Amino acid sequence: MKKVFLLMLFPFLTSFQCEDDFENAGFETSYKIQNNSNVDLFYIDDSNQISQIPKQSSSIIGSTLNNETIAVMPTASLLFETIKLYASENGDYVLRYQQTPVDDELWVLSEPLENVFEYTLIITDQLLD
Structure with a gap:
């Protein structure tokens, strides 16, 4: 009798577990800077992390994270309002590239895994000059 009761109760208990997982689930969009230049660059974020x-x-x-199966554009992410890249010269950080405001058209979208999105900003020597 106990086994029958547990078998009947099992779907009910697992349904609550699925709801908790759904609240914490999402489709990830990451933002990457690809440095194709011949200069080491430094990104300083809004909290001054280098x-x-x-x-x-x-x-x-x-x-x-997004609860829909679409990528979140860089401007919609609210992670950053500007992109500033610096080079180290004689111990000082010198601004070499700035994107203010962030321009979605300059970012390349890819989907490396199903429902995992990645926007890449490609930096070349021409952009730094």
């Missing part, structure tokens, strides 16, 4: 982006490499500068 992230180095070595030449010929990339770095994720933020991510956001």
Whole structure:
């Protein structure tokens, strides 16, 4: 009798677990800077955290979750209002690239995994000059 009762109760209990998982679930959009230049760059975020982006490499500068199966454009993410990239020269940070306000047209959208989106800002030597 106990087994029958537990079998009948099992779907009810698991349905609550699924609701909790759904609240914390989402479709991720990340934002990456691809440094294709020959200069090591530094990104300083709004909380003054410094992230180095070595030449010929990339770095994720933020991510956001969305409960819909669409990517969140950089301007809609509210993670950053501006992108400023610096180079280190004689111990000082010198501004080399600025995107104010953030321009969605300059970011490349990809979907590396199903329902995982990535916007990439590609920095070249021409953009830094």
